[in-house]
Every structure is written in structure tokens, then in C-alpha cells.
Amino acid sequence: MAQPPGFVDSIYSSSVCKLHKSLYGLKQAPRAWNERFTNFLPSLGLQTTYADTSLFVKHTESGVVILLLYVDDIIIRMSATTIISEVISALATEFDIKDLGSLHYFLGIQITQTAEGLFLSQHNYVNDLLTKTEMHQSKPCATPCLPHNRLLKDDGTPFDNPALYRSIVGALQYLTFTRLDIAFFVHQVCQFMHCPMKSHYLAIKRILRYLKMTQHYGIQYVKGELELNTFSDVDWAGDPNDRRSTTGFVVFLGTNPISWSSKKQNTVSRSSTEAEYRAIATTATKIDWMKQILAFLQIDISIPSTMFCDNLSAIALTCNPVMHQRTKHIEIDVHFVRERIAKQLLHMEFVSSTKQFVDILTKGLSAPLFHAHCCNLRLRDPPPELEGGC
Known part of the structure; x- marks a missing residue:
């Protein structure tokens, strides 16, 4: 530390000021404020x-x-x-x-209280992002990605403005707090921030064009049963760059999605069953965490949580007590899930691929199926408001 240039004390030139309080704007200020408040x-x-x-x-x-x-x-x-x-x-x-x-705006998220419950959206944030990227007059598109489209690491020529690429991707990441429909596609473009290509930037522009069409979208939360249900899915070896699988899950409280994720697995899976089972174990940990949060709020979830999965082999593995060579390398995940099923904390159910909502978090879909899953995940336009009523 040193005295500011132009304000050096001629007598005590080697001394500095000791702060009794943190100054707003310093690096240490947020940590100091958080410690003081907590x-x-x-x-x-x-x-x-x-x-x-x-x-x-x-x-x-x-x-x-x-x-x-x-x-x-x-x-x-x-x-x-x-x-x-x-x-x-x-x-x-x-x-x-x-x-x-009353709560109506928090960290860029707009909260609208309706007779049914709450409607959360980031409409203003999307509008500002489209203006910043000069995409507010672009032609809208129906989906943020072509069906089953994957980005390649070395596809085309390098993008000439990596800083712009990283800035837009960072803004899109924050948008996934309420827009789980773009979570997978944002996860895709996030993988190339160190060396983006022009094809990757075109993928970002398609996401922005989709946001242009759906900038009013948000999540409608309604009153319902206090039970935790989850949908878990995986796109086995779907990444063409390293053949890792993508895990996607959504946790529902009643009929309301409260937690979701789209993330590439840390290791390469040698079978679809192995990939699905790793996704089931990841989702089970999220259920445990959500139950801890609800317990602090004095909300007791007494009935077992139901997890829906579209892989019969993975479901059978959760109940089969026989360990064999093909599952030895995922033994920890196997015992982790089986323990919860044995304690009746978790219940597995099969769901057909056509009704697997979490496909939206693992792969690109056709427009009709994509919008059907958006409706099932309670993503929609804001509820209509009456004008001129008395």
C-alpha cells in the first residue's frame, strides 16, 4: 500500500492510512460488509x-x-x-x-404477484441484453438451437472479438436463473470461451434471436402439494469433442420447478446405463440438499421423492442387490442411490422418452416438442392483466 499520488505527506511519506471502516468500492468491501451484517x-x-x-x-x-x-x-x-x-x-x-x-424486483428478476401465485421473469434484463448486442431488431426464431445440433471445438475460423463473446455468454448465464429453456444451449457456448470460433458466435446469435421471440417468458409458480419430484436424463456420449455425457435434471416442488441443471459429466461413460446412473446420483444429492433447505423452513417432506427416468436398465440397477464387474467402477454412486431407496427417501419411476421433460436440458429438439416441454416446465408469457376495470 502507498499514499495516493499527489497527496503524499512530506513528513510521513512512508506511512499509510488505517481504515476503521471499509470503503465502498474496494475489493475487500463486500466481504467486510457481509461479515459485519451476518x-x-x-x-x-x-x-x-x-x-x-x-x-x-x-x-x-x-x-x-x-x-x-x-x-x-x-x-x-x-x-x-x-x-x-x-x-x-x-x-x-x-x-x-x-x-x-412488497417484493417486485430483485437482482434483475421481476416478481409479479397474481391470484394464483408468483410469476418470475427477466424481461427487462433480456431487453437490455438485446439492445446491448444490437439484436433488438433481429429476426426471431422458434428454438435456441437446431435439433440435435452440437458445436465443434475447431469448427471454422477464430472469432475476432473474444471479449465480446465472453461478455455475452456471461450475461446469458445469469439469464438461466429463470430461463431453463436456454440452459443447455448456454452450457454449450460456455465451453469455448477460451478460444471462440465464428460458428460459436453464430450459435449465440441464434439464442438471442430466440430470446427476441420469447423475451416476456417467465416461470409461473402456483400453490400445490408439498412434495419433491424430479426428472433426470442424460445425453450419452453426446459431446463430439470428448464424448462425455450431458446430465440434465429438474426438481419440482409440487408442480413448480425450483432447481435445474444442465452439465457435462466429469468422466466418459462406457454405456448409457452408466451415464444415466451417474445422472441419477447427481439428482439424488440435489434432492437431499433441497430437503435440508425445506427442513430449516419447517416444511416436512414425509413422503418419498419420486424420480422419473427413461432408462429401464438404470432403474433396475437401483433395486438389484447383485454387484457385478460392469458396475464396479460406479460402485459409490450405486450404493449412494440404493441407500436412499432402502430408507424410502427416494422412489424410482419409468417415464417414456416422449414425456421426458428434461430432454430440453440435454439436447436440441424440434420446435413442437421443445415448446411442449416449455409448457410442462411452466415457462410461458405473463398472465393477462385487465385494464380499465373498476
């Missing part, structure tokens, strides 16, 4: 959950107070509004805060 919350009875360090919970006779923290943005939820007022007042005495009222 150390104060236990005095209000709010305890962190080990499943998610940004989630704080307080149990009272009236219910549960939930506080979600992201740097300096906070969401507080509670059935009794008086307790929320007490928490906000206590925070105001310690910090300079601003109460923005």
Missing part, C-alpha cells in the same frame, strides 16, 4: 442455515421469519407482518437501510 443477525434471533449461508431463519410462535441476503440486497418474508416490521426496525437502528415495500 455477525449482527444472530442478535435478532436469525440463524444461518448450513445448507445455504445466505439464508437466515428465525422460528417464532407465530411462524418462521426468513431473510435472504445477497451482498446488500435483502428479502424478508413472514406470515405475520408485525414481526417483519420489528426485524426491519432493528436493522434500521444498526444500518442505513431502505424499505422498498
Whole structure:
């Protein structure tokens, strides 16, 4: 550290200032602020959950107070509004805060409260992204990718502006928080950020053209049964560059998708059964994590979670106690899943490939099937609003 140029003290030229508080904008400021804020919350009875360090919970006779923290943005939820007022007042005495009222916008996500539930979208974010990339007047397309299309590592000539490529891909990654319909295709273009080709940039432009057509899309959350169900699928050896498989899963709370992923597996699978079983084990860990979160919120999921899979061999392997040479290399995943089935924490069900919603997270699909899966995953336009009513 050194004194700023032009403000060097002639007497104490080798000295520097000691900060008693962190300055906004410094590298250490977010960490210092987070530590200061989280150390104060236990005095209000709010305890962190080990499943998610940004989630704080307080149990009272009236219910549960939930506080979600992201740097300096906070969401507080509670059935009794008086307790929320007490928490906000206590925070105001310690910090300079601003109460923005009911939740309608958080980290670029728009929340619309309807009679049925909540509608989450990133319409403004999509509109800003299209304007930034000069694609707001582009011709829209029905899908973000051609059916069964895969990108090759050395296809064509290098793209002349890698920084632009990385900037757009980073923006698209944030958009997958509410747009699981583009998660697989964003995952595809993310693999070539170190050395993008022109063909990869054309794939990004197709995603943007699809967003132009569906920029109002969001997820509709409605009230329903408190049960966890999942769909797990894999595209076996689908990556032509290294022949690794792509895992896709969606976790539903009732009929609402609450967690999803599209990710390439770490190792090459020698059979479709092995690839499917690795995907099942990955999805099972996500179910365990979701149950931990719900338990902190005093939501008890007593019935076994159902996992839907379209591979009969993988389903049979979850119940077959016989270990043989062909499954020795995935023995840990086998025992991990079987243990949960034996404890009646997980139940496997077969689903036909035509009704496997998670295909949207593992491969490119035809337009009719793609939009059918979007509807099943509760992706749609915002609910209509009446105008001029009294």
C-alpha cells in the first residue's frame, strides 16, 4: 500500500492510512460488509442455515421469519407482518437501510404477484441484453438451437472479438436463473470461451434471436402439494469433442420447478446405463440438499421423492442387490442411490422418452416438442392483466 499520488505527506511519506471502516468500492468491501451484517443477525434471533449461508431463519410462535441476503440486497418474508416490521426496525437502528415495500424486483428478476401465485421473469434484463448486442431488431426464431445440433471445438475460423463473446455468454448465464429453456444451449457456448470460433458466435446469435421471440417468458409458480419430484436424463456420449455425457435434471416442488441443471459429466461413460446412473446420483444429492433447505423452513417432506427416468436398465440397477464387474467402477454412486431407496427417501419411476421433460436440458429438439416441454416446465408469457376495470 502507498499514499495516493499527489497527496503524499512530506513528513510521513512512508506511512499509510488505517481504515476503521471499509470503503465502498474496494475489493475487500463486500466481504467486510457481509461479515459485519451476518455477525449482527444472530442478535435478532436469525440463524444461518448450513445448507445455504445466505439464508437466515428465525422460528417464532407465530411462524418462521426468513431473510435472504445477497451482498446488500435483502428479502424478508413472514406470515405475520408485525414481526417483519420489528426485524426491519432493528436493522434500521444498526444500518442505513431502505424499505422498498412488497417484493417486485430483485437482482434483475421481476416478481409479479397474481391470484394464483408468483410469476418470475427477466424481461427487462433480456431487453437490455438485446439492445446491448444490437439484436433488438433481429429476426426471431422458434428454438435456441437446431435439433440435435452440437458445436465443434475447431469448427471454422477464430472469432475476432473474444471479449465480446465472453461478455455475452456471461450475461446469458445469469439469464438461466429463470430461463431453463436456454440452459443447455448456454452450457454449450460456455465451453469455448477460451478460444471462440465464428460458428460459436453464430450459435449465440441464434439464442438471442430466440430470446427476441420469447423475451416476456417467465416461470409461473402456483400453490400445490408439498412434495419433491424430479426428472433426470442424460445425453450419452453426446459431446463430439470428448464424448462425455450431458446430465440434465429438474426438481419440482409440487408442480413448480425450483432447481435445474444442465452439465457435462466429469468422466466418459462406457454405456448409457452408466451415464444415466451417474445422472441419477447427481439428482439424488440435489434432492437431499433441497430437503435440508425445506427442513430449516419447517416444511416436512414425509413422503418419498419420486424420480422419473427413461432408462429401464438404470432403474433396475437401483433395486438389484447383485454387484457385478460392469458396475464396479460406479460402485459409490450405486450404493449412494440404493441407500436412499432402502430408507424410502427416494422412489424410482419409468417415464417414456416422449414425456421426458428434461430432454430440453440435454439436447436440441424440434420446435413442437421443445415448446411442449416449455409448457410442462411452466415457462410461458405473463398472465393477462385487465385494464380499465373498476
